[in-house]
Each structure stands twice: as C-alpha cells, then as structure tokens.
Amino acid sequence: MSVLASIDLQTLGDAFGLGAIYALMAVGIGLVFGVLRLVNFAYGQLIMAGAYTLAYTSGWPVAASIVSCFAVVVALSLAMDRVVFRPLRSSSPAVMLVTTFAIAFLLQAVALIIDLRDGQLGEVASSIAPLNQAVSVGGVDVRKVTFVAVGVALGALIALALVLTRTTIGLHTRAAASDFRTARLLGVRANRVIAFAVVVSGLLAGAVAVLLTVQNPFVQPDFALEDTIIVLVGVVVGGIDRLWTATLGGFAIGFVSVLVNAALPTDQTVFLPSVVYALVIVVLLLRPAGLFAWGRRAAMERV
Amino acid sequence: MRFSLGALVELLGPALLVIVVGLLATTASASNEVYFLNALVSVAIVVAIYVFVGISGVLSFGQISFVAVGAFAAGVMTVPVESKKGVLTTIFPILRDHSVGNVPSLLLAAALGGVFAFVVGMPLMRLSGLAAGIATFAVLEITHNVLREWTKIGPGATTLALVPETTGALQATLGALVAIVVAFLYQRSRRGRLLRASREDPAVARSVGVNIHLERLLAFTVSGALAGFAGALYVHLLGSITTEQVYLELTFLTLAMLVIGGLTSLWGAVVGALAVSGLDSFLSRAEQSDVHVIFTFTLWQGTRLVFLAAIMALVLILRPSGLTGGREFRLRWLRRR
C-alpha cells in the first residue's frame, strides 16, 4: 500500500514537473500564434540554441551562463521574426508552417556543424546539473528541478498574466491577438506588439532551455525537438485560439503522458506514444475547437 | 469523361517531365542513377499527398503513414521465403511462410494504403484546419510506433533488408506516371471538381448539396492508396528500410516539396518534388559524398542540409504560392517564359 502511494506521489511530481515545462512552451508558442497566426515549428530550435549556449558556457559562473542563454535565445527569436515571419505575414498558414519546418531544419543543420567542430556529437551542459539531485519530501524522493520547474512556470505565468492585463503593451497584445485589423486601426503598432510577443516567447524558450538541460544535460541538435512536437499537439488539443487554453493543453499533455506511462504495464510502455496519440485523436474528434475552449470554433477553419 | 485539348496538355506537361527524368536515369552512371530514381519516387509520394492536401485544402501530416504501411507490406511480402525464416523470426507464421512477386506487392501496398486511409479517414475527415493537421499527425505517430514496436508484423526497430531492388528506371518512371494519371483523372472527375470547389467555399458547396465529409474521405482514400503504392516503389528502390525513413523527416520534406512546387496544382506537386530532389542531389554531389562515412559526418555533409533548408525557406518566403504559382501546366505558360 505504502509502495503504491509513494509511486503515485513520485509520478505525480514528475507529471507536474513535465506539465509545467510544457505549459511554458505552450505559452511561448501560443503568444506568437496569437499575434501572427503562425504555428512556429522552429520553437524547439530556440530552446536547442539556448541549451547549446548553456553547454558552451558551462565553465562560466552559473548566472553568466544563464544570462547568455537568454540573450542568445531572445536574439535568435527576434532574428527569426525579422528574417522569416515578417515577410510571411500575408502568406497562407500552410506556407508559414512549412517555412518554419525549413527554418527548424536549417537551425538544426547549423547546430550540427558547430557541434561537430570537436569531432564529437553532443555537448554537456553541466553547470546547473546539481539541481537534478533529489530531495526527500515525506519519504518520497523528488528531484529539486521538479520544484524549480513548477515554481518557474507558476512565476512566469503569473508575471505574464499581470503584464497582459495591467500594462498598455499587454492590452495591445491581447487586442491584436483577438482582432489584429481593428487593433491596428485604433493605432496599435503591429511591429511593436509582434516584437513584444516574440521577445516574451524567446524569454520563455530560454527558461525552458535551462529547465530541460538540468534534466538532460546532454545537448544534441535535436534537443527539445520531440518535446516541441508534443507541445504543439497539446496546444491545438487544448485550444490554440486562446492563450490560457493553449497553456492548459500544453500542461495537460505533459501531465497525462507521465501518468499514462506509469499506468501502462512495464512491457507495454513502448506503446506509450500510441496511447497518448489515440487519446489526442479522441479529444480532437469530440472537441475540435479545443478541449478547454467553449463556444468558439472560428479559428479552426483558418489553416 | 471527355477532355479538352487544354486538359490533355495539363496531363502531358507533368507526364513528359517525368519521362524525361526517367530517360536521364537510364543514361546516367550507376552511381548517379539513384538520384534520378529517388526523384521519381518522390514525385509519386508528393503526388499522392497532393491528391488529398492539394485538392481538399485540408492539411495532413499523416500521408506518410500510408507510405510506411505500403513500404513495409511490400517489403515484408517480397523478401524470399528462405531468407525470411532467418531474418524475420518473430512475425506471424502466415506472413513468414508466404511471399509474393514485385507487381502483386505494389498492388497489395496500394490496397492496404487505401483501406487504412479509408478506415482512418471515416472519423477524421470531419475535422478541418489545425485539428485535422494534428489528428493526421497523430495517425503518423501511432503508425510509426506500432511498426517500430510490434515485431509480429515486421522487423520492428531493426532494418528490413533483402527486399528485391526492382525499382529501376522503368518501374520508377511508370510508377510516377501511374500516380500522375490517377491524380489527373481524379481531379478532373466530377467528384474531384466538387471537392476543389468545396475548398474554395465550403459553405456554398454544402448549400448546393455537396457532402464534404464523403468527398474528403474519397480523396483521402485515393491519396492513401497512391501513398501505399509509392511506399512499395520506395522500398523496392532502397532494398532495405527502417521505420525512421518513413517518418518525420520524409513527412516534412515531401510537404515542403508540395508547397514549394505550388500546393494547389498537380504540376506544382511534380515540379516541387523534382526541384527539391534535384537540388538535394546536386548538393550531395557537390560535397563529394562518394566516400561513405558512417559516424563522423564531415563538415561538408552538414553544409548540404544548411543549403537545402535555407534555399527551401528562401523560395517559400520569396514565392509563397510556389514555383508554379499553384497553377496547372499550360502551353501559354511555356510561351510566357
């Protein structure tokens, strides 16, 4: 009995930890979608770039390393907007999406070249690895990073919610996400709002890079690729049309994946993706506008 | 069905282009031939995707599932029985003890692809937009997961080898032509035209009594059958295959080919597949890949991908409606150039 309970608590901890990280990614993806109507498949490569930065600066003081990670990711995020998103603004959603595939491959190929300069694939980001140690909570071992992830996610989400509701740029961003044309004719500056969304989305990618490298310090060009795909799925399942439903969707898919993994018999865990994606299909069929979206379908016709 | 001259030109353009590539393949050196064959198989796959995505306007990331099913079905069923007992020890006895020839394997792959697409499409074709994109992507994930882990139907995560390499210049060319002709007949048929009209205006199409769900399902099934067929061509070209080769990368690459060529036309599908394959082959040759390096990717190997991705992104940004502008092949088009 106590064994079962302890497994459950540990699993629950992991589920919250992964859900929190995915929620952050979902916000990053959802913010940019809100203002640009663009599903950024290359979001994972921002995180990857941050992870490499952490690896290459792992000899530096931790704070400097983290700051440079954020700087690189935000700069790359802004560059992506300038070079790619801006010329695409009037393109069809399919073209936008496929272009971000190409950008994702491009960044991955560049990372491969940089990574292989030392003749070995992969770099290690070790400076913040101590966060990966476990602490005992009521007899259950929980990794410190789980608390950090949940804490960072909650903090970031609350801060973002405050910015979006209390500041002018936040109001303008929400208006642009809801009806860009009307926002512009009221004088809301498109470029400024988009830059804001892109920078915040970059900051979130930086935070995710830090959290993910703690859990998996071995950085390769496809770092965070799989997570990004899963979060994109979660965002649509939750309801991409609104930030909070997208965020919940990201959280839910991380949370549920961990629980399903724990519930499956050991010899069946290889079929975890099938189970999760079958759930995804069922939810989409029942609630095509999003699991958490009520009374809104318009956005689904866009792509 | 009666076709005007213009309609026939619309078919002849892509068909002739494919035949030219096939002829080039026969004149190329042995080491270069594979690039041409690869390009022709890409044409078959991209045309299969076009039949659903291009005509219905619904995004699907799932069509490579049908390529995968076709490839593994054709592959597993054509490995000679004597070899199978040694290499595919875990599969169902009925699969282990029987093999079929080249042509039956192509037909089998097409049939399986079509049936699979029909079954999957029945519930999923109610969706559109991003929901459809993600649901079809889920199909790809499940297909990949099952093919990779269920060793009773195939090699699982290991390589399926010893598949007869029957896709030479002739089979690749004919295969691509079959895909093009089927796509052409479908898009010119009444039902194909109805579906295309529904893409432009779903509400109007519905109001004149078009059952969009049914029309999409038909396109999805035709597309699935063509994709299964193309998968069989592919496995017979490669001679050996793993589940990773018919998964994410192929999905993104073939979709990129379609969009780069021009999402809304058959001509675009063919041109996009050939242009991107051609570019990729050119870059491969340019980096002297004669030397087979397994682990240490040379610096050059990296740059090929950088160039390929950068050029694809550039084309999409500069010409968002694709190289063909999404229009069909016309003679006027030739004159204007």
Added chain:
Amino acid sequence: MPEAAALELDGVEVRYGSVSAVRDLTLRVGKGEIVGLIGPNGAGKSTTLNAIMGLQPAHRGEIKLNGQALRRRSVESIARAGIALVPEGRRIFGDFTVEENLRLGLAARRRTYIGDPFGPAFELFPILSEFRGRQAGALSGGQQQQLAIGRALVSRPDLLLLDEPSLGLAPLAVDGIFKAFTEIREVGTTILLVEQRAQRTVALANRTHVLVGGELRMTLGPADADDTEKIIAAYLAS
C-alpha cells in the same frame, strides 16, 4: 478658403484584385464639417473609408489629411496622424471591459491631455462611465455603438470616419447617436459619415454625396432633405 481641407480625395480608385470597387472619386471635407456619403449596398462606401484609413490602399489617386498625403502609410500611422474610423459592425472587443476598449482608443492619441483621458467619451455618453467595469460584449447594441464612437473619440482625432453607425439600432438609439454627431461637430471634430439613412444624413450634413456603383452621382444639401423623390432618383440613377 485658402486653408487646407481636413480631408481631400482626388481621383481615387480602389481595387479588389482586378475589380475596381471605387472609381475616380474626388471629394473634400472642410474643417469642422460633417459630410455625408450615402448609397445602396455594395456602392463602395466602406471601401472608400477603408482606403482613407489605409486598410485597402488606393490603387490610384491622392488622399490628403490637412494637406498632407497619406500614400503608403501604415494603418496605425494613419490612425496616429489623426483619423479615427468607427468600422462597420462596431468591432468592439467583446471580451474586454468597457474601460479596456477605451484604453485601446488611447493608442492613437498624439499628445497627453490634462484631465480624464476618457473625457471625450464620457461627456458624450455618460453611460460608458457608469459601465466602465463591465464586459463590453454584455452591452446593448446601442451602447456598443456608443462605445465604438467613444473609443474613436478618446484619441482626439481631427477627422472621424463613421461606417453605417445606425445600422441595426433601435429608433431611440438612432436619435441618440445622430444627436451625438452634432455635438461632436460642435467641439470642432470633422466627420465623414457613411449612412443608409439617407434623409437624416442629408438633413444633418453640410453636404451629402451619393455613391452608386463606385462613382459619385450627385451631391445634396440640407435643403434637399425633404425632397424624397430627389434622393430616390439619385439612388436609382445608374
């Protein structure tokens, strides 16, 4: 008057693809005037306003605000230059509060003013002040139109463009907003009013142009307001 007009359109053509919805349109709105623009559905009235606002850039011709050409400027910079559009269908943000909608209107403000920034809206429509904390989507149709007009006014524009503001309103609410237009003119704001209520518009405006099939057909003065036949004839002329 040597002074530049608030708004001048000279030979403006607006196209959707290859179809031109407005052709060779020339009109002038003097400072402090109300100019009406009436015409049947599909005449090109909204297209004209959208062209002025930069939402649907003019294919040909010149549009000037206070003598300055607006060519090639972005929508938001035109808004910040002093033109406010109350669009067709109001386009308020239904999920936002009344106050948030008004705050959005401040985006195009060129200077800060002393006093309540929402003053121009609240003085005209006190109900907005009372409901400032409510969800805008929960207001009645007339109140939503007041909000849309109020939102345009808080930026203190030189020129107010209104696209069928009385559409779908109850008769009492229509009276209310037509009265508001007079008050807006009194504080010196210039108005270009697109309407379907021909008679009321002709009676209110300094001049009213009739647009049919993308071309100006006729210009009416307040004296013509009671000449129903003349108005109908203008509509039918084609």
